Amino acid sequence: MAQEITLAGGCFWCIEAAYLSVKGIISAQSGYSGGETQNPSYKEVCSGNTGHAEVVKLSYDPTIISTREILEIFFALHDPTQLNRQGNDVGTQYRSAVFYHNDEQRVLAEQIITEITEDEIWQGDVVTQIEAAQTFYPAEQEHKDYFNNNPENQYCQMVVSPKLAKFKKTFASKLK
Template identity: 70%
Template structure:
């Protein structure tokens, strides 16, 4: 692959976002991690306090010859509610905020454009609160968070929250899924 790019996205709990992106054709990898905070190498426990400033993120490496950054953003915005400030459903705290951590000015412009479109189309009844900020750090989450849904489908959170979101995602984006 000659045209790999990276997207770093925060949309609530990283288990769902990571699982969805790992099933998308053109995605090389998707890893759960932390970004946007003010301490080095934070632990999950520290991030959960909300005091490190990090968001739970998924860092997606993709082949831009197979899938565009725009399509990555479209998938991202379908996987969470971008109007909930510092939360997703029952997950509350700044670590669950909605954010696009852009890696270059083109990513910034595309993120701002899609947010403008979502706003103009009134897809959500409330304003979009997704932050669009430059990536200043990224730390991969602990190994047990990687492929969490795949490895723990019996977990109550996975069966009650992640599984229904992924089922809806797979129905909506069936043409984009890996064979």
């Protein structure tokens, strides 16, 4: 039976593109979560005034990929030590967060944060928030599979492509 987890790690275009290429991921849907405004738009979320994070809600087959593996990929895909930002993307909408859908996911996220802190994987403290899943608002249609549909976009070329190249090299055995 499929499970879901919702992750925020900066711009959702990169997170979605990476997970769409992973074995066991049934779907990766960009959207917004963790804020107060109902049915926010991309423009509203980008303003930083809604409280939402750009997120990707994953549906996955736990017989093919474990929650731990999904979270390990997540913590390698972005810098969890950057508070309310990823690189030049600045604001609470780009925060690092795990929106867990069950207690197992919460416990695993906490364990992995402890492990990467003890192993000093990152310089600085991990600031990833761990919160119960909240209302998920799907992003507008133009954001669906944005990277693959807009490879010529300057942001995709300058930011997403290099991240995905590193990701694909690191997680080659997990790719479809």
